[in-house]
Amino acid sequence: MLFPKSKMRLVDTCDGRENNSGYLELNVAAVDIEGAGKITINLDDLEDMRSQRSAESESLKKARRLLGGD
Numbered sequence: 001m002l003f004p005k006s007k008m009r010l011v012d013t014c015d016g017r018e019n020n021s022g023y024l025e026l027n028v029a030a031v032d033i034e035g036a037g038k039i040t041i042n043l044d045d046l047e048d049m050r051s052q053r054s055a056e057s058e059s060l061k062k063a064r065r066l067l068g069g070d
Contacts, residue, residue: 001033002040002042003026003039003041004031005042005049007026007028007030007031008024008025008026008041008049010023010025010046010049010050011023011025024041026041
């Protein structure tokens with residue numbers, strides 16, 4: 001089963017633990033996985049998600065600096 005990109009996201013913490021690379025969260029509640037023996041994740045999608053998260057983080061830092069918060 002190819003796991004849909006729209007049902008995965010990168011998060012910074014898991015169970016109160018933080019990791020430099022983050023964690024990949026798979027939302028399986030919304031996906032029909034009956035009979036699936038394995039889930040395959042396209043690593044290009046994962047890299048795209050990392051790039052997007054990095055860009056969002058940079059934008060947040062810039063906004064904070066502009067507002068005098070940093």
